[in-house]
Amino acid sequence: MNLNLFRNKDLTDEELLISISNGNNDAFNNLYSRYKDRLLYYFYRMLFQDKELAKDFVQEIFIKIINKPHLYNPNMKFSTWIFSVANNMCKNEYRRQDIRKNTISCENPDTFNNEDFSDNNHEPAIKLIFTQLERFDESHKSAFLLKYREGFSIDEISNVLDLPVGTIKSRLFYTRKKLQENIKNNHPELIEQLNLQ
Amino acid sequence: MDTFDNFLNSNLQSDNIDLDLDNSSFNQLHYMVNLNATKSEVKKNSIFGFLTDFASPKFIVAKLAFVVVLFILIIGNKENRVNESFVFLCDSTHIQNNSFDTTATYNNQVSDSLFN
Numbered sequence: 001m002n003l004n005l006f007r008n009k010d011l012t013d014e015e016l017l018i019s020i021s022n023g024n025n026d027a028f029n030n031l032y033s034r035y036k037d038r039l040l041y042y043f044y045r046m047l048f049q050d051k052e053l054a055k056d057f058v059q060e061i062f063i064k065i066i067n068k069p070h071l072y073n074p075n076m077k078f079s080t081w082i083f084s085v086a087n088n089m090c091k092n093e094y095r096r097q098d099i100r101k102n103t104i105s106c107e108n109p110d111t112f113n114n115e116d117f118s119d120n121n122h123e124p125a126i127k128l129i130f131t132q133l134e135r136f137d138e139s140h141k142s143a144f145l146l147k148y149r150e151g152f153s154i155d156e157i158s159n160v161l162d163l164p165v166g167t168i169k170s171r172l173f174y175t176r177k178k179l180q181e182n183i184k185n186n187h188p189e190l191i192e193q194l195n196l197q
Numbered sequence: 198m199d200t201f202d203n204f205l206n207s208n209l210q211s212d213n214i215d216l217d218l219d220n221s222s223f224n225q226l227h228y229m230v231n232l233n234a235t236k237s238e239v240k241k242n243s244i245f246g247f248l249t250d251f252a253s254p255k256f257i258v259a260k261l262a263f264v265v266v267l268f269i270l271i272i273g274n275k276e277n278r279v280n281e282s283f284v285f286l287c288d289s290t291h292i293q294n295n296s297f298d299t300t301a302t303y304n305n306q307v308s309d310s311l312f313n
Binding site: 149 | 199202204205206208209210212216218219222223225227230231235
């Protein structure tokens with residue numbers, strides 16, 4: 001069993017998926033440990049920072065992987081594919097909760113809470129960014145997370161979200177611009193800390 | 198790229214949230230992997246089980262008789278097919294001859310009506 005675990009570590013995600021469909025538990029452990037934290041973070045940030053919902057979604061996505069491995073599109077990298085599945089699950093959840101009605105339009109995401117962010121530690125600044133990000137719609141949020149959290153390229157984000165490259169670029173630019181403007185206007189003490197010009 | 202972009206690139210990847218998955222959910226996933234493995238094993242057994250049973254030395258006479266009957270049926274079926282195709286060929290030749298006759302008669306009639 002330990003030998004299997006050692007062998008599985010060298011396998012690609014795609015090879016692990018094939019092993020899982022043949023009932024290989026070690027392959028599953030490996031894939032699970034590679035993706036669980038990344039997916040948990042993604043769902044947490046996408047789904048209104050709801051911890052329980054994020055956990056449920058991670059469970060659900062792994063159930064899909066176990067029961068329907070044939071749905072994997074071999075033309076895509078596994079990481080791109082799994083995040084596109086995750087993104088579709090979030091979209092469905094947004095639809096289900098009809099959240100769009102309640103989301104403040106990203107044309108005017110200008111309200112902030114009045115926390116003290118003057119600390120030199122980056123944590124509060126990041127917290128502020130994510131508080132602000134909650135006010136953007138799902139596709140802006142998703143593109144932002146995939147770029148800055150997951151480190152995906154623009155092409156990969158375009159595949160995940162099924163949108164043209166130009167659209168992704170403009171959404172990222174817009175999100176960054178709005179975040180900067182709001183921080184400059186409402187939290188000038190953070191300008192230096194966040195390297196804003 | 199602006200400096201804010203650099204800040205985001207270098208700081209968001211290291212951001213952590215105080216969140217962990219339960220063991221129970223992990224165990225449930227493991228159970229499902231095992232269940233799928235059992236299912237595929239059952240499928241495999243149903244396909245190869247017959248062949249394995251057949252290869253065992255039990256009831257060897259009955260199995261041999263079964264193979265002989267199967268062989269005879271296959272040969273018989275082949276012969277039937279040869280006969281059927283022969284009959285078909287004969288039929289098609291007959292049709293061809295008939296149509297040739299009919300066309301010849303028609304041509305004669307047409308030429309008769311034209312020249313007489």
